Amino acid sequence: MKSFKMAMPKTLEGAVKVLGFDFEKRQLMAGGTDLLGCVKEHIAEPEVVVNLKGIPHLTDVVKTETGVEIGALVKLDDLANNKEIQQRWPALAQAIAQTATPQIRNVGTVGGNLCQRPRCWYYRDENYHCSKKGGSTCYALEGENEYHAIFETGLCQIVHPSNMAGPLIAYDALAEIQSPQGTRQVRLEKFFISPDMNIERENILKPNEILSKILIPNSSANKNSCYYETREKQSFDWALCGTSVSLKLNGKMIQEARVVLNAIAPRPIRRLDLEAALTGKKVSKRLFKKVADMAVQGATPLSKNSYKIELLKVVIERCLSEATEA
Amino acid sequence: MSKNADKVKITVGFEDHLKEISVKINDNDVLPYQPTDSFDEVGQDRDRLDAIAKVTGAARYTFDRKLDGMVYGRILRSPHPHAKVLSIDSTVAKKMPGVKAIIEFHEVFRTRAVRYVGEGVAAVAAETEAQAEAAIRALKVDYEVLPFAVTKEDAMAEGAPAVASPNSSNVIAPRAWGRSEKEQQAHLEDQKAETDEAFAEVKHVVSGNFSTQVQVHNALETHGVVCHWQGENLKIYASTQGTFSCRGQATSSRGPIKARNARVLSEYVGGGFGAKFGLRREGVAAAILAKKAKRPVHLMLNRREEQTDAGNRPDSYQELKLGLDSKGRIQVMRAHSWGTAGPGRSGAGARNSIIYNIPKIDKVEYNVRTNCGEARAMRAPGFPQGAFALESLLDMAADEVGIDPVELRKRNDSHPIRLAEYDMGAKMIGWRKNRNRNPGGGKGAIKRGLGCASNEWFAAGGRGAACLIRVNKNGHVEVRSGGQDIGTGLRTIMAQVAAEELGLGISDIETFIGDTNDPRCPGSGGSTTTPSLMPAVRIAAHRMAQELLTLVAEKLKWDIEKLTFKKGAVVRKDDKKLKKTVTFKQVCALIEGEVLEINEKRLANYGGFSSTNSGVQFADVEVDTQTGVVRVKRMVAVQDSGVILNTKTAESQVRGAIIQGVSYALFENRVMDRQKGHMLNADLENYKIAGALECPEIEVKLLNVFNGKNNTSSMGIGEPPIIATAGAIANAVANAIGVRVMSIPITPKKVLEALKNKGKRK
């Protein structure tokens, strides 16, 4: 790995100043579980690493009148074990529990998880100068694409790696962003972008911006929510397909729905069409099956991953069933 | 015990299958362990002597060595799957901070060809690992890039580029055993014609095409060495399965190192699985770098290098066909297979013709060259591949004939031990009760199924090992062999066997291994370390006991023939009380001079009961037919390995093999990119290895077999149990879902695709 200088700013404002305008040269580090991997593999070669650890309060989980605020540096494990989260936003705790390994969850952070770089094996190999790295080819298109995207394919076939983004979006979470001009809040679903917006990035952050916290509104606290994924291996593996749902029920009647799919596209995708199909309907196996069938309409699988279509249907049905059984 | 040259009668066999045979005991040897012997140490459940050191990190592996003035070596590797190194420019690298030495591989290994991504090209030694890494990246290599093929299919396609060299074919014909090309052709044709005739006559014919993936050894400790020259002599700390073969390589007058003498040290080895024989290129490079740098060099591979340049189990594509009579007895088999062992020419066979009785076989194995990392022996080389295919086909045959799969196996098997093992295993797994009578049927997404498969191995060991025992006047006992422990518990069983003869406990004994200054020991391959070394330990310990007993017998005028050691003291063999208690320590105090030393070597094998050991495994799986996820809930293994010296370490080999077998059956898979020829998952994240949640409940029944092949009657057990696992799991999956996945790993994708195709066929 290439050696780098480490900056330890004391404030978010200070951190933003150090970052500058070039993604390549200066990079943020939270837990470092992803960044240092990239550095070791020569995917990232920053001159300066801006360590967020010295900034106070980024590790806080604060209950407010309107909901809960989660600092970007909150460790995955701490969040998953937070009683409030487990009780009021169970899908989030479920998603984190299925993320990575205990060791990584003890070090990895919320901000790092949402901003982690894709795990596509072509992207992660320095010998492949792929389009995400400024090249002109996506090697996954013609290559080994068993684990790649089945939606929004074409330019870049990655799947966004974050599990927890799904439930957060389903809970209407907001992302607070620190920039040189101050802070702003965006809906988390708008935080993630597809390759046609910027093939080299997975979110809207500019080089000198930091995801400082996540805000989850009280109104989304909801027992009828669930995160469900399948994977090849149970002890730590990446999801093949994942779904998050959050439903407001009146008896058996679905009054409001959120459905977010992950591990199937370059970004977590909220599906308004599926939400509409659920809203105002009575909970039933038939309804769920119909929604699952609808979900995969328009999928554009690659040469080796059409199995993910069947899988996604199952995952959606099971996720909806579990959410309504709660 | 007998020393006479005439034949003596010994009892051999197991449980209620015991019989007497006559053997001529080698001069100097002791009788093989007998069913009537009583043991205090041998055959007991003993923790590893080094367990605490290993789990606390006190055990020092090669990787952990830090010598004064030590520098770090790194290897530059080809990014091209096939190329010729034209020149290497090291002007920049030479001047970089910390750099102490640079070597070019074409000078050391006399070839400019690189035949796979990751093959070494040059190496640098520098003060820190980071400096060495930076320096190799600064080397400028001019390559002539050549066309390549990384899959068998690509290498066999018409017009495929020559993988190894322009004048060698990618597909290598089966071994001709001295036949001319023409004779070989005729031979293969005859073989085919003869089997065709047999197929025409049988009642049932079943066939199937199976494939298996490339599996990478991935031992926990990667390959590597620390090399330290002391004048013309070389000291090598090596993570190796063969201390003495490393020594031989370092001192060979034909090799590039040419040390006057070498000492290889391998106190702890973090696994090998067959890939760690000899110094290999990284070891040779380290030795030469150390000489050039005049500093000790530490050179350990990283995980990517371990996956791409340190061996693998070849893949296979197998076309299998079986002919059976109306009773389900196999009459004929055809097994044609293709496998790739990388750019080399051999090693990719699929072994499947030894377990069952098959009168006529048409077996042809092709090796296909590819521009991929070279294969090396891996835990039962060739066998798990072959067993997966044949065991699958046997279950298909049982369906066809309409008999129970276990019954079908028994009708085609004549191994005396395995025949008993089928029944034991079937009972343990609840074969009759738990087998799915309606595969794929019933309600719910989760289906359960059971499967069976068997194994066989030839682990009686042989000559080439010796053991030194040294007893101090103060009672301290040292047992030494220069061999290595790749994780089987060698230290512990050496102590047990010696302790048994000396009437001591294992904690009274200090065992030393992994140092070529101690007596020789063969490399740990073929599961033979235990049966090769333990007989030497036993003779040495036995003779030591005799010498010590002579000292007391002479002093107290006792009859030595009546004496032995037990529980730390001299006792009478007939259990009668001696007039006086003399402890082991008191006997040692009689030693004249400071120490007694005995160095004994292993003698030839006897005929014994069986030269092969065997096993049967049963899998109990659950398959989620909607997600395609297979979970192995339970594995039952009945396994024999001669006399079991330590039930705990032996069982642990079986468990380890099953876990690796589950991993092979369901997860592991080297993924090659056909566009640029790189391995895409050369890490432990996407190269998936079974973890804690993938481990089934494992029940092991060890069968104690008094096989009489050597004085300890022991055999090896490291490899055989991995042979059956994937086959048993594949059969259980088929029993669960009513459709067969013809290739491993059995991933959700393949299960879903198989179920979908089954739906279509209906």
Ligand SMILES: Cc1cc2nc3c(=O)[nH]c(=O)nc-3n(C[C@H](O)[C@H](O)[C@H](O)COP(=O)(O)OP(=O)(O)OC[C@H]3O[C@@H](n4cnc5c(N)ncnc54)[C@H](O)[C@@H]3O)c2cc1C
């Ligand atoms: C073996 C393995 C398995 C894994 N499995 C899963 C899985 O199944 N599911 C899953 O969701 N994840 C998985 N992960 C990813 C893991 O969750 C992330 O590595 C971790 O959450 C990253 O957090 P970190 O604090 O260490 O991030 P870092 O490594 O410090 O940062 C990651 C990236 O985010 C940027 N970044 C960090 N913080 C901020 C911020 N506040 N604002 C803007 N940018 C920021 C960094 O610049 C860097 O590019 C796995 C990782 C590994 C290594």
